[in-house]
Amino acid sequence: MTSSVKELSASGQGTGGEEKPRGVDRVLSWIERAGNALPNPVVLFTALFAVVAVVSTALALADVSVTVPGTDDTQQITGLLTGEGVRWLVENLVTNFAAFPPIAAVLLMIMAVGVAEKAGLLETAMRATLARAPRAFLPYLVALVACQAHMMSDVAAIVLPPLAAVVFKSAGRHPAAGLIGGFACVTAGYAAGFTIGSLDALYTGITQQAVEVLPASHHVDVNILANYFFTATSSLALGLLGGFLISRVLEPRLPAYESGDDGPADEDVHLTPAQRRGLLLSALAVVAYAAVVLSLWLPDGAPLRGDGGALVSSPLLTGIVPVLFGAFLLAGVVYGFTVKTLSGSDGVVTAMTDSVKNMAGYVVMMFVAAQVIAVFNWSNLGVLLAVKAAAFLQSIGLTGFGALVAFVLLVSCLNLVVLSGSALWSLIGPVFVPAFMLLGMNPALSQAAFRIGDSATAVITPMNPYVFLLLALLQRYEPEARLGTLISRLAIFVVPFLGVWLAILAVFYGFDLPLGPGAGIGLK
Numbered sequence: 001m002t003s004s005v006k007e008l009s010a011s012g013q014g015t016g017g018e019e020k021p022r023g024v025d026r027v028l029s030w031i032e033r034a035g036n037a038l039p040n041p042v043v044l045f046t047a048l049f050a051v052v053a054v055v056s057t058a059l060a061l062a063d064v065s066v067t068v069p070g071t072d073d074t075q076q077i078t079g080l081l082t083g084e085g086v087r088w089l090v091e092n093l094v095t096n097f098a099a100f101p102p103i104a105a106v107l108l109m110i111m112a113v114g115v116a117e118k119a120g121l122l123e124t125a126m127r128a129t130l131a132r133a134p135r136a137f138l139p140y141l142v143a144l145v146a147c148q149a150h151m152m153s154d155v156a157a158i159v160l161p162p163l164a165a166v167v168f169k170s171a172g173r174h175p176a177a178g179l180i181g182g183f184a185c186v187t188a189g190y191a192a193g194f195t196i197g198s199l200d201a202l203y204t205g206i207t208q209q210a211v212e213v214l215p216a217s218h219h220v221d222v223n224i225l226a227n228y229f230f231t232a233t234s235s236l237a238l239g240l241l242g243g244f245l246i247s248r249v250l251e252p253r254l255p256a257y258e259s260g261d262d263g264p265a266d267e268d269v270h271l272t273p274a275q276r277r278g279l280l281l282s283a284l285a286v287v288a289y290a291a292v293v294l295s296l297w298l299p300d301g302a303p304l305r306g307d308g309g310a311l312v313s314s315p316l317l318t319g320i321v322p323v324l325f326g327a328f329l330l331a332g333v334v335y336g337f338t339v340k341t342l343s344g345s346d347g348v349v350t351a352m353t354d355s356v357k358n359m360a361g362y363v364v365m366m367f368v369a370a371q372v373i374a375v376f377n378w379s380n381l382g383v384l385l386a387v388k389a390a391a392f393l394q395s396i397g398l399t400g401f402g403a404l405v406a407f408v409l410l411v412s413c414l415n416l417v418v419l420s421g422s423a424l425w426s427l428i429g430p431v432f433v434p435a436f437m438l439l440g441m442n443p444a445l446s447q448a449a450f451r452i453g454d455s456a457t458a459v460i461t462p463m464n465p466y467v468f469l470l471l472a473l474l475q476r477y478e479p480e481a482r483l484g485t486l487i488s489r490l491a492i493f494v495v496p497f498l499g500v501w502l503a504i505l506a507v508f509y510g511f512d513l514p515l516g517p518g519a520g521i522g523l524k
Helices: 023-036 041-061 083-098 101-119 121-130 135-146 155-170 175-188 198-211 228-253 273-295 320-339 344-357 360-378 381-396 400-414 421-438 443-459 465-474 483-510
Strands: 003-006 065-067 074-076 256-259
Touching: 041 083, 041 360, 041 381, 065 381, 083 360, 101 121, 101 155, 101 320, 101 344, 101 360, 121 155, 121 273, 121 320, 135 155, 135 175, 135 228, 155 175, 155 465, 175 228, 175 443, 175 465, 175 483, 198 421, 198 443, 228 443, 228 483, 273 320, 320 344, 360 465, 381 421, 400 421, 400 443, 400 483, 421 443, 443 483, 465 483
Parallel strands: none
Antiparallel strands: 003 256, 065 074
């Protein structure tokens, strides 16, 4: 199959001559030019590493320290360009890279998804779905599914966007729209959803600890469903919004994508008997696999249960990556052997190897990124930034919904540099949960507001390693695409998602609606 990408003028072309660019086009063009002016991501992270090294050292020499709110734990800023810092870096350079969570998860899932893709399973499954799904509904379907994906943890950012690209391509739509839109909705809507997962348990545990900062507040309990009504409503609204943005804003602004004569626009969506048999057998294999996994999780005393027999905070959810690896690998192998697209074990190994080869540039990039993030955390600069910013916002004296809006905006800004939601909530939760409780607000409300800011801006920060994975995947369809190109397209989703999510929170707040079972807006 051959393909070519043609650039369209930012201003558009019409029969009557050039049209003047609209405001949003000018803004996106500026973002793209500014982003493309940035150096190669490896050079960018190297420069950031140097900045963190110098700043941390200067603050360490000035004897700067920070106290985590609600505790007596005072943390000293440590400098990288000191004897201690040099020793730490020498001892941890390899560990920082080897233990960087996105690398192992990405490569593991890429191997399994690569087998399923090479076998033809992904395309066949999408074609089977498209035989019944209207083409115009695809953006909304992708966005709605993506806004439920936090149950899969970070794996969703690895698995869903490439699948969305396959869906769009098979339907004759621009695959980059599915790829970028799927990633944007997974990331910017990450803390929404009808599903309950480890993220909810993590947030709830941190919130409950923050509640206990205040004396005589031990009667206030935050359960794992405290935000369920809010997140379920949000996921539906954000899914519809995401589908609209993909279809009406993102896709029309992409450069023209053309497939060769054998491209998906000319393909028959109907399946051959062999493909149907392969799809059926792979589905049965996955169902049997899921039954085994559930039998190891659901019964009392099952090995995949968590401490105290917990279902949610359990090894199954924390180990979802290997579980999904097994599912994709099994499905791909069964399908490939059935339809003869994989030739024995050698074919499986070759498919896995080829998929990893394509990620060589990503691995190099992640080596430098891992060092930056490790130094940022080791030096305690992240703690200092979060605590100082939180204290400043608290000193403004805002009350009511205005305080929540300011809090969401603060979290959105901090989320650009402190990407770990659990780390950020652990730092600022002990400040804002008690502060909002003193204003008569339920801790569940603080947690709901945090979920908004912790999601919306993660889609555009260079600190998000999955942005660079997305860039590598995008370059399969647009070899000339650069970081600025990608960021300008992802930026389309940030403000609308923030606005709609805040509007939903305003409705819950204004009408005093429960955020979840037993979790109202105010304290009783």
